[in-house]
Amino acid sequence: MANVLVTVRLSNAQPSMEEAARHLKVSETELDPNFGVVLIDPENQTYAVMVNERVAGDAASAEGAAGPFSNPRIEPTGPPEP
Amino acid sequence: MRVLVQLRPRSASADALAAAAPEAMPSVQRMLSELQVDTGYGSAEIPDLLSPGVGSRALDRPLAFSSAPEESARLVRGEIPDDPAAISSLLARPEVSGVFGDPLIQTCLVCPGSPPVGDDTDVARQLDVAALAAEGLDGAGVPLAILDTGINLAHLNGRGRTPTLDAAGSFSPSGTTTTAGQHAVGHGTMCAYDAGIAAPAAILLDHAVLLSTASGPSVMSGLLSDAILSYSQLLGFLRSQTRRALVVSNSWGMFDPAWDFPPGHPGNYSHNPAHPFNIIVASLESAGADILFAAGNCGRDCPDGRCAFGASPPICGANSHPRVLSVAGVDTTQARVGYSSQGPGVLSAQKPDISAFTHFQGSLALGDTDGGTSAACPVAAGVVTAIRTKFSALSISPDQLRSLVFKTAVDLGMTGFDEDHGWGLIDPKPLAAAVAKAAATTVHAPPFRGRNLRHPPLTVGDDVHLWQERMVQRGSTLGVDGKYGPQSKQACTQFQQLQSLQPDGIVGPVTWAASWEAR
Numbered sequence: 096m097a098n099v100l101v102t103v104r105l106s107n108a109q110p111s112m113e114e115a116a117r118h119l120k121v122s123e124t125e126l127d128p129n130f131g132v133v134l135i136d137p138e139n140q141t142y143a144v145m146v147n148e149r150v151a152g153d154a155a156s157a158e159g160a161a162g163p164f165s166n167p168r169i170e171p172t173g174p175p176e177p
Numbered sequence: 178m179r180v181l182v183q184l185r186p187r188s189a190s191a192d193a194l195a196a197a198a199p200e201a202m203p204s205v206q207r208m209l210s211e212l213q214v215d216t217g218y219g220s221a222e223i224p225d226l227l228s229p230g231v232g233s234r235a236l237d238r239p240l241a242f243s244s245a246p247e248e249s250a251r252l253v254r255g256e257i258p259d260d261p262a263a264i265s266s267l268l269a270r271p272e273v274s275g276v277f278g279d280p281l282i283q284t285c286l287v288c289p290g291s292p293p294v295g296d297d298t299d300v301a302r303q304l305d306v307a308a309l310a311a312e313g314l315d316g317a318g319v320p321l322a323i324l325d326t327g328i329n330l331a332h333l334n335g336r337g338r339t340p341t342l343d344a345a346g347s348f349s350p351s352g353t354t355t356t357a358g359q360h361a362v363g364h365g366t367m368c369a370y371d372a373g374i375a376a377p378a379a380i381l382l383d384h385a386v387l388l389s390t391a392s393g394p395s396v397m398s399g400l401l402s403d404a405i406l407s408y409s410q411l412l413g414f415l416r417s418q419t420r421r422a423l424v425v426s427n428s429w430g431m432f433d434p435a436w437d438f439p440p441g442h443p444g445n446y447s448h449n450p451a452h453p454f455n456i457i458v459a460s461l462e463s464a465g466a467d468i469l470f471a472a473g474n475c476g477r478d479c480p481d482g483r484c485a486f487g488a489s490p491p492i493c494g495a496n497s498h499p500r501v502l503s504v505a506g507v508d509t510t511q512a513r514v515g516y517s518s519q520g521p522g523v524l525s526a527q528k529p530d531i532s533a534f535t536h537f538q539g540s541l542a543l544g545d546t547d548g549g550t551s552a553a554c555p556v557a558a559g560v561v562t563a564i565r566t567k568f569s570a571l572s573i574s575p576d577q578l579r580s581l582v583f584k585t586a587v588d589l590g591m592t593g594f595d596e597d598h599g600w601g602l603i604d605p606k607p608l609a610a611a612v613a614k615a616a617a618t619t620v621h622a623p624p625f626r627g628r629n630l631r632h633p634p635l636t637v638g639d640d641v642h643l644w645q646e647r648m649v650q651r652g653s654t655l656g657v658d659g660k661y662g663p664q665s666k667q668a669c670t671q672f673q674q675l676q677s678l679q680p681d682g683i684v685g686p687v688t689w690a691a692s693w694e695a696r
């Protein structure tokens with residue numbers, strides 16, 4: 096099953112996967128370890144994680160959480176193809 | 178079928194048309210019953226050729242024409258059935274001397290597959306890179322991140338470039354088998370080459386986000402989540418720099434809305450400022466990075482075959498972010514390339530922002546042509562990097578720099594901003610002059626005393642006193658007593674959060690400088 100993006104506000108600087116999972120009320124095994132807990136907004140202490148799609152809805156309903164967000168494909172803008 | 182019918186000189190119809198007689202056109206229509214005359218076109222005078230008859234090579238000989246109106250043929254335009262008999266019937270009329278096709282004509286836009294227009298020396302000349310270098314504006318010491326398919330340094334060296342690569346500051350997605358600076362020659366190498374036109378001494382950060390091993394429609398696909406990781410690393414990188422300067426060039430985007438949640442869905446990317454990637458773009462810019470995105474190759478005239486936006490605005494997602502420069506493409510004749518995406522943008526309507534050169538022969542990393550807005554973006558990024566050689570984000574913020582880019586651009590197309598060219602063609606020399614003038618009004622920090630101000634333990638001294646005074650000047654209610662205690666630490670932390678610095682409550686060299694120079 097695919098992983099999806101979820102954001103969450105956490106009070107600790109440099110939170111661990113375990114802390115993020117606990118806050119999102121999911122098992123740590125549901126988070127993508129290759130992605131980790133990624134700081135996206137220092138001013139608001141907001142982080143992004145990749146969560147198993149199966150539990151993403153539950154995770155996103157946790158306090159301070161939002162998502163799931165799309166993870167679209169991106170490609171180079173040229174040289175253009177006819 | 179649309180045709181042009183030529184009426185003989187001195188024929189009754191030609192004479193009537195020349196005299197603009199009111200009955201002339203109805204008379205022509207009655208005579209040429211096979212033709213649905215376009216009365217809105219009127220008629221055109223064709224001077225009579227006095228030289229021997231026009232043959233296949235006659236146009237390259239001296240020609241003489243009669244200027245007498247009564248000796249001119251007249252052309253009328255109209256529609257006939259798609260039937261050879263209609264043409265034969267027209268030609269049989271005594272007053273008709275010829276029936277000619279009327280093909281559609283268009284401007285000669287550069288489109289996918291067009292040959293290159295000029296080369297990188299033309300780009301360098303038009304950017305006046307030599308003048309920039311003479312002022313010491315060559316990108317030396319400025320980190321320039323190329324988010325792409327990876328850079329091949331050996332290829333750049335082979336093309337006469339000798340850039341510095343910061344391997345520790347580079348990034349590759351999980352599973353990538355090649356390393357920074359040693360990726361396969363391709364799109365990323367092209368971008369690095371083109372950025373080096375104006376900023377040959379920049380420090381390259383090789384962020385190969387498009388080397389994702391996730392499945393995709395092409396080997397050059399990546400996923401937006403890899404770009405989030407890349408930007409997060411850049412955020413940490415920038416916050417650790419003593420000198421606040423980082424330029425980020427992004428020659429990529431989303432081509433098909435089907436890859437995204439639909440607009441209005443809370444998880445959508447293209448239209449949603451709350452998407453985590455759009456948030457981190459804002460964070461990195463707030464921290465002092467200049468971020469540039471290619472506008473895209475979905476221009477209405479001749480879009481890239483991958484474009485699937487239909488009627489939706491193609492400049493979307495981070496490519497349309499209000500805190501980035503969206504870069505459109507013009508060729509070295511300063512004509513817009515037909516595939517360059519046009520505004521409006523989605524997250525910010527007034528897009529693209531500026532234009533830069535593309536579709537020239539340069540890197541040879543992807544065949545003959547460095548093309549797409551993919552090449553325009555790093556060309557512009559190189560100019561910004563060159564400017565940052567002497568002017569960090571502490572003296573000129575990214576927002577201020579964008580404003581100066583707009584004000585000093587060479588106006589193209591309609592006067593002022595337009596959705597084809599943005600504010601016009603990026604122009605380094607007046608931009609550098611404008612930046613220098615603006616920076617001269619910036620307050621400069623006194624020299625850092627060499628010790629961090631922290632609590633605990635209590636730090637005491639005149640450097641603390643000086644810093645406290647500065648914080649009060651900035652609006653803090655902090656007491657000025659020369660003692661760095663809990664109150665000073667709190668004021669410091671609040672200031673750091675406001676300036677997107679590491680909020681550790683310690684005044685080190687970065688926070689010290691920002692205390693005076695940050696806007």
